[in-house]
Amino acid sequence: MGTQDAVIPHLSSILQKWLISKKLNRSYGFPGSLSKILEAPILSKDPIGRDSFSSSTLKTPGEVSVEVNLSLKSIQQRLSSRLDDKHISGIAIQETCEDIEVAVNKLSLTSTPSSLDDHRKNSFSALLCACGQSIPSTLKDMLLSYCDRESIVKVGEGTYGEAFKVGDYVCKIVPFDGDLRVNGELQKKSEELFEEVVLSCTLNHLRGHEGPVSNACTSFIQTIDLRVCQGHYDSALISAWEDWDEKHSSENDHPQEFPENQCYVVFVQQHGGQDLESFVLLNFDEARSLLVQVTLALAVAEAAYEFEHRDLHWGNILLSRKDSTSSSLQFILEERKIQVKTFGLFISIIDFTLSRINAGEDILFLDLSSDPEIFEGPKGDKQADTYRKMKDVTSDFWEGSFPKTNVLWLQYLVDILLLKKSFERTAKNERELRYLKKRLNAYGSAKEAFLKDPFFTDLLIHD
Structure with a gap:
């Protein structure tokens, strides 16, 4: 077969997203190499033991079948350009990214789909x-690296x-692939957790780094570490779960039901409060x-990554108080x-399971049309009404950019403050909140709401 007749294969979406994560996320580095993903042997489906590990005893789900409409040629061209520049959005490219270009170049443009299967x-x-x-790892080993398990x-x-x-x-512990x-x-499936891992680390980058930045804030929860674990639920976790169940009557199934070959992703994150x-x-x-x-955190993430949270209910906003000297907070938009004035209160936004983000060469999102029950x-x-409003705004095209969804959740938050939360306030304060909710109808994004709405004006601190 001549070169001109060759079928140009496509990279799987998982490999493409890995490549994106290597190049965009510096605040939490991904130490693996693309060549290892491409060349590693297929892993066994047998469960691992508690105290010893080997690649021959590793549980593995099925191979990814989804492919993206992006040829290797176009990827190579973009990689060559970016590697020549040595910077992406002001972020220095680490030497470990050199293996990306090498590994992609190994996938010849004259390869047939069957030969590419050996690498996928x-x-x-x-x-x-x-x-x-x-x-x-095991959950036990992961826990011991952070604390006394009894605590x-x-x-x-x-x-x-x-x-x-x-x-x-x-630690947020999410079972998957079982x-x-x-x-x-x-x-959840591996590919879904992979997207959340990449998204969490991308948002970490908004916390700022050395050198000038265009957009920055600290209002998204910081991811400290990420682990894949396998095995039975650890006894210390089960004990803590049962203590919670006795006090709060858990709505979840007892984790002792998980089998020996169960896998989990553990997100180790800062403690953001209640x-x-x-x-x-x-x-x-x-x-x-x-x-x-x-509002300002969403505006910053919109500007940086076309970010939409898409699930910003009152369980996904954490709050904490700091001493009176912490009266302001800086954002870069x-x-x-x-x-902005904080009055000693600080928020952390969590849980990016349903979120949408533009990571530069790919869009990470969850297709909610596949989960009609929501x-x-x-x-x-x-909350249920807000999901339906999002569906109307997006016309069920969840890959697209619709920052209006962030505004819908801001309106939801105003409703929660008016209807569900009790705090010292006057009739005038309640009118201000109702008028804010009404004005939000006119805004197409959190950024527009922040820049235009008078509600936020006297919360700004001017030099």
Whole structure:
């Protein structure tokens, strides 16, 4: 077959997203190499032992079948250009990225699809590599690297996982790729967790780094570490889970049901405080502080990455108080430094499972059209109504950029403050919130809302 007749194969989406993560995320480095993903042997599906690991005893889900409409030739051209520049968006490219160009060049443009199959690896391998591992750890070993296991306390739960306070951090533990249903739902797949890993690390970059930045904030939860683990749920976690269940009556299934070959992704994150649902706001100033910080954080992420959270309910905003000297917070929005009043309150936005982000060469998103139940909540419920409004705004095209979805969640937050939260406020304060919600209808993004709405004006600190 001549070169002109060759079929140009496509990279799998997992490999492409790995490449993006290598080049965009410097604040949390991905130590694996693309060549290792391409050349590693297919892994065994047998469970690992508790105290010893080997590549021959590793559980692996099926290979990824989804491919992207992007040829190797176009990828090579972009890589050559970017590697020549040595910088991407002001971020110095590390030497480890050189293996990307080498590995991609090894995939000849004259290769047939069958020869490319020898290089295509499964999403589980890519997830391991993204977390800096060649094999999974156990939950016990992961926990011991952060604290005395007896001190672990459960602090929250969700449909797809559990949250535990581990030392100074919070670990979100998400089971994936197993056959056992989790709280009535199918477990997440490797490729879904891979996207959340990449997205979390990309948002880490907004926390700032050396040199000039165009957009920065610290209001998205910081990811400290990422681990892939395998095995039974650790006994210390089970004990903490049962303590929580006794006090709060857990809505989740008991984790002791997980089998020996169960896999998990553990997100080790900063402790951001209590969620808005349980946090007690003191007064209208704290409510205003919450709204300006959430709005400005979304505006910064919109400007940097076309970010949409798409699930910003009151369980996904954490709040904490600091001493009175911490009365302001700095954001950078399109190179403009902005100081806002905090009144001692600080927020952290968490859980990017449904989020959408433009990572430069690929769009990371969750196709909510494949989960119609999310739109079937009771009418009149503010959270369920917001999902349905998002569907109307996006016309069910979830890959597209629709920053209006961020505005919908800002309106939801105003409703929560008016209807669900009790704090010291006057009739005038309530009118201000109602008028804000009404004016938000006119804005197409959180950025536009922040820049144009008078509600935020007197929360700014001018030099």
